Amino acid sequence: MALDTLFSHWPPYLWVSLLIAAPVLTLLYDVVLWLRMPPGPTPLPFIGNKLSLPKSQPWVQFEKWSKVYGPIFTIWIGRRPTIILSDPVVAVELMEKRSNKYSSRPRMVAMGEILWDGASILVQPYGKEWSIRRKLLHFALTPKSLRLYKPVQEAEASRLCYQLLSNPNSWEKLIERFTSSIVFCVSYGHRIDSLNAEVIRQRFEFMQYSASLNVPGRYAVESFPFLKYLPNVLAPWKEEIQAHGRKEAAANMALVNLVRQDLARANTGGADIPDSLCKMLLETRETQNIPLSDRDFSYIPASLFGAGSDTTASTLCSAFLALITHPETLKTAQAELDAVIGPDRTPTFDDEQSLPYVRALVKEVLRWRPVAVLGGTPHASTEDDYYEGYYIPAGTTVLGNTWAINLNEAYYPNPHHFDPPRFLDSVLAAKSKGLDPAQGKAHPAKAGHSSFGWGRRICPGADLAANSLFVALAKLMWSFDILPVEGRQYDTLAYTEGFNIRPRKFECIVRVRSEAHRRVLERENAEAERALEKFTPFKE
Numbered sequence: 363m364a365l366d367t368l369f370s371h372w373p374p375y376l377w378v379s380l381l382i383a384a385p386v387l388t389l390l391y392d393v394v395l396w397l398r399m400p401p402g403p404t405p406l407p408f409i410g411n412k413l414s415l416p417k418s419q420p421w422v423q424f425e426k427w428s429k430v431y432g433p434i435f436t437i438w439i440g441r442r443p444t445i446i447l448s449d450p451v452v453a454v455e456l457m458e459k460r461s462n463k464y465s466s467r468p469r470m471v472a473m474g475e476i477l478w479d480g481a482s483i484l485v486q487p488y489g490k491e492w493s494i495r496r497k498l499l500h501f502a503l504t505p506k507s508l509r510l511y512k513p514v515q516e517a518e519a520s521r522l523c524y525q526l527l528s529n530p531n532s533w534e535k536l537i538e539r540f541t542s543s544i545v546f547c548v549s550y551g552h553r554i555d556s557l558n559a560e561v562i563r564q565r566f567e568f569m570q571y572s573a574s575l576n577v578p579g580r581y582a583v584e585s586f587p588f589l590k591y592l593p594n595v596l597a598p599w600k601e602e603i604q605a606h607g608r609k610e611a612a613a614n615m616a617l618v619n620l621v622r623q624d625l626a627r628a629n630t631g632g633a634d635i636p637d638s639l640c641k642m643l644l645e646t647r648e649t650q651n652i653p654l655s656d657r658d659f660s661y662i663p664a665s666l667f668g669a670g671s672d673t674t675a676s677t678l679c680s681a682f683l684a685l686i687t688h689p690e691t692l693k694t695a696q697a698e699l700d701a702v703i704g705p706d707r708t709p710t711f712d713d714e715q716s717l718p719y720v721r722a723l724v725k726e727v728l729r730w731r732p733v734a735v736l737g738g739t740p741h742a743s744t745e746d747d748y749y750e751g752y753y754i755p756a757g758t759t760v761l762g763n764t765w766a767i768n769l770n771e772a773y774y775p776n777p778h779h780f781d782p783p784r785f786l787d788s789v790l791a792a793k794s795k796g797l798d799p800a801q802g803k804a805h806p807a808k809a810g811h812s813s814f815g816w817g818r819r820i821c822p823g824a825d826l827a828a829n830s831l832f833v834a835l836a837k838l839m840w841s842f843d844i845l846p847v848e849g850r851q852y853d854t855l856a857y858t859e860g861f862n863i864r865p866r867k868f869e870c871i872v873r874v875r876s877e878a879h880r881r882v883l884e885r886e887n888a889e890a891e892r893a894l895e896k897f898t899p900f901k902e
């Protein structure tokens with residue numbers, strides 16, 4: 363008997379029973395799962411915790427919930443569970459020690475699959491395609507390659523200081539130019555002289571558009587992924603996303619082609635061209651089989667801007683906020699810089715080991731106000747697992763709440779106090795041996811904080827970013843007094859929303875320390891411009 367004939371013979375009471383049984387069975391299944399998973403705020407049937415999820419700064423509420431439900435708790439977005447980790451030891455246990463199970467990403471259909479067609483490493487599920495891209499990024503960011511980028515970072519930091527002399531109130535924009543230029547020099551061997559360059563305008567447009575796709579509840583396709591197979595005539599929203607995707611892909615390809623042309627010119631006896639990640643990858647592609655289409659290949663250098671420019675700039679903005687609200691730290695840093703460097707030049711990477719306080723200050727900024735406040739992009743589990751008796755099913759979204767982890771009092775006493783000595787080598791060593799309980803427990807990661815994420819998905823640009831932060835802050839603090847506006851109150855918790863956060867706009871005074879300092883900056887800027895000559899700029 364055909365199914366439709368069978369159903370047509372069902373008496374009404376059977377239909378009614380089925381209508382009641384389906385949601386009841388679903389609910390029973392959900393309740394059993396709720397009870398087996400780590401506890402959390404009580405969810406409502408079918409909608410989960412939707413009504414109690416905060417609209418603003420969710421990391422703060424999540425931190426409060428961690429005090430009630432413990433360092434690992436579950437929230438439900440509809441029927442989908444997300445576990446939130448608030449203790450570095452739990453985060454390391456799951457996302458590092460068990461990284462074979464916790465290194466995927468939750469499905470982001472609109473952004474990852476329709477816009478980028480699976481090309482971007484950031485949201486790619488754990489597997490072969492991700493691993494190919496990750497290896498290429500590592501290859502171009504080895505310690506040896508990072509050494510090649512250091513002269514650019516030094517020169518750009520010198521330009522930043524010089525530009526601040528005449529435009530101290532534009533410090534935030536100048537920082538953005540600095541980080542954008544470093545990313546473009548490292549990715550493509552071309553510099554950014556102005557944020558009005560067309561290429562930058564375009565990158566910001568792409569970033570804003572992709573972020574707009576990731577707003578929970580905006581696209582039904584996130585809950586019903588089969589909708590992505592609808593023909594475009596029935597799904598104009600999909601057509602629109604694809605059109606944006608094509609525009610971004612074309613722009614990524616144009617940048618790779620620019621480097622191809624540079625290489626061709628250099629090979630036919632033209633000028634020497636700078637080392638860049640894209641150049642390195644193109645040269646590798648000549649001799650080795652890289653199993654990626656041209657389009658997918660072009661997303662590798664392109665991924666650096668979205669992941670590395672705004673994050674580094676926001677961390678520098680947090681550093682300014684920390685320095686004006688904790689002025690004693692700037693004084694200590696300047697005393698160290700004056701003693702080690704003297705008055706005739708600014709610090710460079712060669713001085714790094716001799717500047718322990720400045721090194722510690724960089725780490726403390728990363729800890730104090732982590733830009734990737736909820737761990738950047740969420741992780742997802744790929745196998746069923748148990749932790750402390752709790753069940754964590756495959757497909758669970760896992761958020762490391764970096765805010766709660768980095769501000770966890772057990773590890774960082776008085777956590778909102780900006781206190782660089784926490785990261786002095788001697789203090790870290792004493793902490794790891796448990797010699798000084800007043801300093802709190804030792805963080806299990808080598809860096810001493812979790813701001814770059816975890817395990818196999820840990821930020822591949824962490825060392826590059828840390829180098830930019832060190833050289834910029836060392837030169838800035840050597841050159842300038844960075845001070846609060848007199849009488850102004852500063853709120854160190856006033857931050858933007860989103861996955862990456864930045865202090866809300868604030869004014870401060872950036873004043874060169876003396877005429878002698880000014881003359882050094884002018885001289886070093888001329889040297890920096892010479893060093894950057896071969897990184898031809900993008901046009902406005």
Ligand code: HEM
Pocket residue numbers: 483484485486496665666669670671673674677733734737738739740741813814815816817818819820821822823824826827
């Ligand atoms: C202060 C600056 C930065 C911070 C705080 C930061 C933080 C992060 C975090 C938290 C993640 C997610 C890690 C995880 O899922 O466990 C991440 C991923 C990533 N970052 Fe960074 N990042 C910074 C700079 C950079 C730079 C300069 C680059 C480029 C060279 C970069 C490239 C990436 C990429 C490609 C990913 C995705 C990796 C993957 O999914 O496998 N980041 N970053």
